[in-house]
Amino acid sequence: MIDPAQTKVENDIDEIDFRAGVDAKRWRIIELDFPRLDFAIMGTEPDGSRKEYCFKAEVSNYPSQPPMVQIWDFGNRKSLDSAQRPKGNRRVEVTFQRWGSDTIYRPWERLTGPHNSNAANLPHLAWRADRRLSFIFEDLHGILNSNARARRVQLSA
Amino acid sequence: MTTLETARDNNREGPDLPAKIEVTVRTGRDEERVVDIEIGQPAVSILIVIADQWGCAVEELMLFRDGENDPIPGGTIIGPDYPHRHRHHVHHSRNVEVIVHYQVASHHREFKRFQTIETVLDWAIPAFGIDPTMAPEFELARPETKEELPLNEHLGHLAGRHDRLELNLVRGDIANG
Numbered sequence: 001m002i003d004p005a006q007t008k009v010e011n012d013i014d015e016i017d018f019r020a021g022v023d024a025k026r027w028r029i030i031e032l033d034f035p036r037l038d039f040a041i042m043g044t045e046p047d048g049s050r051k052e053y054c055f056k057a058e059v060s061n062y063p064s065q066p067p068m069v070q071i072w073d074f075g076n077r078k079s080l081d082s083a084q085r086p087k088g089n090r091r092v093e094v095t096f097q098r099w100g101s102d103t104i105y106r107p108w109e110r111l112t113g114p115h116n117s118n119a120a121n122l123p124h125l126a127w128r129a130d131r132r133l134s135f136i137f138e139d140l141h142g143i144l145n146s147n148a149r150a151r152r153v154q155l156s157a
Numbered sequence: 158m159t160t161l162e163t164a165r166d167n168n169r170e171g172p173d174l175p176a177k178i179e180v181t182v183r184t185g186r187d188e189e190r191v192v193d194i195e196i197g198q199p200a201v202s203i204l205i206v207i208a209d210q211w212g213c214a215v216e217e218l219m220l221f222r223d224g225e226n227d228p229i230p231g232g233t234i235i236g237p238d239y240p241h242r243h244r245h246h247v248h249h250s251r252n253v254e255v256i257v258h259y260q261v262a263s264h265h266r267e268f269k270r271f272q273t274i275e276t277v278l279d280w281a282i283p284a285f286g287i288d289p290t291m292a293p294e295f296e297l298a299r300p301e302t303k304e305e306l307p308l309n310e311h312l313g314h315l316a317g318r319h320d321r322l323e324l325n326l327v328r329g330d331i332a333n334g
Contacts, residue, residue, distance in 0.1 A: 016181055016244050020223050023243065089293040094331050105332050118332040124304040125330060142308055146293030149275075153282050154289040 005062040006034040009133065017134035026141050030074070035060035037067070038074070041137065043144030046088050048151050053086060053144060055104075066127035067136065068110040070103050071096055088147040095143050108136055178241045182207065186314045189244075194235050201231035207247045221246045221271045224309075228271075246271060248313035251320055255312060257281045257297070259326035270313025274306045281326055296329040305329055 012018060013029055021027045030038035037057040045051050056072040071080045085096040094105055101111040106118075108127040113119035119126035125139070177193045180203060184190065192206050200220055208215045219228040223244040235241070248270035255277055256265040264284045268277065274297050282292045296305035299315070300323055306315070316322040 016242070019242060020244060024224055089291075091294060091329055091331050094334065097334070099334060105334055107332050112332055112334070116333045118334065121333065122330050125332075138307060138309075149278065149282075150289055150292040152279050153292040156279070157283050157289055 003034060005060060009034065009037060009059050009062055012133040015132060015134065017132065018137065021134065021137055021141065027137050030054065035062075038072070039137075041140050041144055043086055043141075044146075044148035044151075045086075046147045046150075048148070051086075053080070055140070058110075063127075063129045063131065066108055066110040066113060067133075068103055069136070086144055089150070092143055092146060095140075104140070106139060108139065176237075178235065178237075178239065180235075180241045180245055182245045182247055183311075183314065184210075184247050185317060186310075188314075194241075196235060196237055198235050199231060200229045200233040200235060202235070203245065204231065204247065213249075217249055217251075219248050219250050219271070221248065226271065246311055246314070248311065249318075253312050253316045253319075254321045256321065256323045257284070257326050258300070258323065259285045259287075268312050270311060270316065272312050273308060274310045274312070274315075275308040277312065277324065278308070278326075285326065294328055296327055297324045298327050299323075300325055303327075303330070 009032065013032070022029075025042060027039060027041045030040055035058055037059050038054070039057065040052045040054045042050060042052050054072050054074055056070050058068040071085060072078075073080045073084070079102050082098055086092050097105055099105060101115070103109050103111045105112050107113055107122045107125040108119075108131070110127075113126055176196045178196060179191045180194055182190055182192050182203060184207060192203050194202050201215060204215045204218045204220055208218055220231075221228055222240065223246065251270070252267040253270055254265055254267050256263055257277065259281070262285060264281065266280060278295065278297060281297070282289070282295055287295065298305055305327070306324070312322060
């Protein structure tokens with residue numbers, strides 16, 4: 001019998017917002033081996049170059065339990081070295097910082113949400129069971145590409 | 158007979174109905190519907206359905222595919238290979254005046270309804286004289302809310318039937334850690 005959480009994850013990666021991101025090459029699924037979900041998101045570096053970052057998520061009991069997500073180095077089978085993590089403005093630095101649990105530091109994340117009451121303080125960024133995976137992917141994609149806005153504004157100034 | 162008349166004529170039910178495809182059409186911030194279109198019908202058929210629902214003329218509406226800046230011509234035939242799994246958007250053809258507030262200042266400019274929050278941010282940040290290096294820290298929110306609007310949200314969906322849209326330029330929230 002298939003775990004209902006797996007069915008929900010499969011449905012979410014087939015929904016229209018998620019597919020739109022795949023079609024636009026904003027993100028891609030590397031592998032779903034439930035409860036592990038490996039994925040990659042395209043970002044923009046401070047110098048304007050494009051770079052893809054990989055992530056490993058644990059999605060058991062989804063969606064009642066939020067995903068646990070780490071930025072991951074699949075070649076070396078460990079979380080990405082600090083020197084290799086995304087650079088840019090403070091939001092980028094905080095999101096991908098190394099901290100005690102070394103997961104993505106956003107309120108929707110399983111371990112970050114309760115840490116320092118992040119989910120309670122920022123409910124519009126917290127996980128809810130009615131959210132879809134595309135919420136997380138859009139959030140990460142927006143942060144990973146925030147450097148692009150700085151460059152656009154600089155060029156137009 | 159015009160494309161519009163042909164499409165209306167073809168909408169009548171017959172004994173041998175051709176295959177249909179479902180097109181997901183976004184019509185507002187929280188409004189989305191699935192429109193059934195017969196293979197071989199022109200794209201204007203989608204606008205006919207929405208115009209009936211909105212009580213306006215088809216000519217007042219424009220149809221877009223997600224991520225594209227040009228409207229889909231009404232005569233485009235919805236064939237079996239048509240990318241119907243992409244979200245579509247319907248907007249009034251009128252522009253929307255966007256007013257952005259930041260601290261005690263405000264700036265305004267007209268935008269097309271299919272343009273996005275990201276387009277407004279790219280204009281508003283230099284308009285308020287904000288240092289470009291700070292640009293990634295800013296987001297747009299509706300007045301009296303804290304929720305940052307998605308960058309790819311169409312202005313037309315936020316404005317609804319209004320021709321004016323007020324937004325606040327705010328610092329994006331960062332988790333405390």
